[in-house]
Amino acid sequence: MFDTAARRLLDPPLSGLAGLLDRPGVTPNGLTLLGLATGLASAATAAGRLWWWALALWVFSRLMDGLDGPLARRRRAAARGGEEGPRPEAGGFLDITADFVVYGATVIGVAVGATAQYEVGWLPFLGVLFAYYINGAAFLAFSSIAERTGRQRDDGRSLSFLGGLAEGTETVAVHALWLLVPVHSGTIATVWAGVVGISAAQRIVAGFRDLS
Template sequence: MLDAPVRNLLAGPLDAVAARIDRQWITPDRVTMAGLVLGLAAAGAAALSWWAVALVLWLVSRVADGLDGPLARRRRARGVGTTSGDAGGFLDITADFTVYGAFVLGVGIGWGGSVLPFLTVLLAYYINGTAFLAFSSIAERTGRRLDDGRSLSFLGGLAEGTETILVHSLWVLAPAIAGPVAWVWAGLVLLSGSHRMVTGYRILRAPAAGAERSED
């Protein structure tokens, strides 16, 4: 829900940072991998209940996740680099899923209570991921791509990347209430996943633009 306005707000600062780090040896894929390593380290710190360390690593990993795209666009504009945007987009989304899942597991271990709310969050993430990845694949193949500048066609919802970052940060800022927050978050993500399933189904049932033109 907040992704579009937050992307607009942060576009300028992220582009400025990308310009400063744009060096030959700092590639977009290496930035993506740095975000992955930092995110996994954040999950490990959370599992050990090192909450301050987990928060710092988590936020820095998300900054890295926000920088690989602007850096890649700068490289493509200059014709620099050999890795295609599709390969970078694939690496980015798989790294994100890995970090999100690992961090949920880390907090579930570290907070000291039942892991059930965090397992429910993982189930909700699984449903959401299935819905938007399946939609993106079919939409691309059938000419129904939703282009917002990202590698995949994203169906919007209540729970998007920005909300995920905020909730995961809240877990390590207030670990005593991480479990109850996880229950609420799981409900919102499940609701968002249901919305994506219905919306994606309706979009894919409609005739593709190319099919409409071919019938005229």
């Protein structure tokens, strides 16, 4: 829901940071992998109930995820004399795959830690994972079919994204929120599962209409 506004707000500072990182040895795929590693570390520290460490690692992980795209665009523009070339499919594939791994792992990590420390039930987190599964299936299927039929939505990202109530901005915020207040993580997960479920329904309807 807030991705478009967030991108307008964050693109200038992220592009500036990407310029500072544009040095030999620093690659967009390297930033993606660093985001993946620190995201998994966040999940592990959450499982170990080291909540502040988990939060710091989560924020750093998502920062790396936000920087790989601007750095990639900067490199492509420089390589083509200022004209941005085709989107790097391999990098986009790596990025979205890493996001799926990190999101799923952090849900499990919070569930393990909160269940052990606060006796929070597993069911809300299973609901979140199920809703993520439906969302992922909907937008990946849409992206693939839309690309093949020439009906893709091009907003500069590697895949055609269907908007919804819950997007990347909201996901980052909610994952940070239950690391801030893990005692309430079960309630947060219950509400979030409902919101993501509504988004899944929105994407299914929108994707079907677009492809009809």
